[in-house]
Amino acid sequence: MRKIFVASVLVFLAACTLTEKQPADPRQKALQRIDSLENQIKKAIQAKPTETDVTLAMYMIDAYQVYAETYTQDTLAPIFLFKGAQIYEGALHDVPKAMTWYQQVFAQYPKSSIRPMALFHKANAMQTLGDTTNAIKNYERFIKMYPKHAFADDAQGLITLIRHPNPVLKDIMSEEPKKATK
Template identity: 35%
Template sequence: MRYAIPVFLILITAFSMGCVTTQEQTLLQQRLAMLEQRVGELEKKVQNTEEERKAKADLMARLDNLQLQMGRMEGRLQELEHKIEKGQMPVTTSPVIARPPEPARQETPSMSPEEALYSEALKAFQQKNYSLSEEKFKQFADNYPDSSLADNAFFWLGEIYFIRGNYLKAIEYYQQVIDKYPKGNKVASSLYKQAKAWEALGDRTAARILYEKVIEKAPNSAEARLAKEALESLKKSPQ
């Protein structure tokens, strides 16, 4: 038993020394890894700095070369100017290129009295000066009944009365378009507006008949599409 305790102490001491050595070794390895990482970062910085220095040096060399070329060009220019001043070099001028003659301006043909009157009437309508527009369109219809714009004049007269709420008078002018100019381009519009006028007057039957007539006579027209929508609206609305 006398030797048991020292042996035990020796074993404990040896074990403790072994543990300390392992810890120190691990710590040293960690520190070494950190130092290696730091050295690597510093090397990268040095490398980047070196690359930047080379790039700057290259740019400066290019700039110097450009400045040298500019200096040579300026010297050459001064030399030429000096020779010209002393009369040692003939001064040449660029040949004058004759411009081709400009084509004669074509005057815009003035409107005929017929066109001018219609234009004045339509302009007054667009400006909502319906009294003046009515006067001009009536004058046009009286003076130019055979004009290609005559049906338009009667249609716009119908529009003026429609806007004023005089639906019966509007219907009369629309009817003149239909009767006098059956092959004109305002027939479908006149039929449709007659239907709208009768609908405004409360005659749904007359309106329905005329809407159907629009669809029959001009099935592919914009007026036919509007007439179909109006018929659907009549069906849905109460009597």
């Protein structure tokens, strides 16, 4: 009888332990991963501000993408896509990929507060790639859709600058940054 009782207690304790080790809510787990990677990136930047940890950047982009694809209706999805685009553009210098992600935010999340900046950055990416015609169209679209936005004047200034006849300025503005090589 005592052996049955001890065995029952052990089974009960094992069941409790297994329940505690169950993975957390998948969404929370994904958010924890993103938070952890963002902290690692901050530390890497503080340690070596002039170097890009390409592997870490790609892990971050992957985490953002998985979250956005899994939780498409979550309000964080467009923000994470936007952050991924910024990593592509700023850290990895993959402007075409960044432009695609900015477009995705703009097209798929019409109610997102980040949407205006996605359009502005998309236009800026086009300008960086030398596609000034489409850059101007997108800056004009930005001004038309968001006339009171803090960046509306910037968009107008960039249109004026693109149209400026000075070839030196045009060369500087359309110069694509070098790709990360690490």
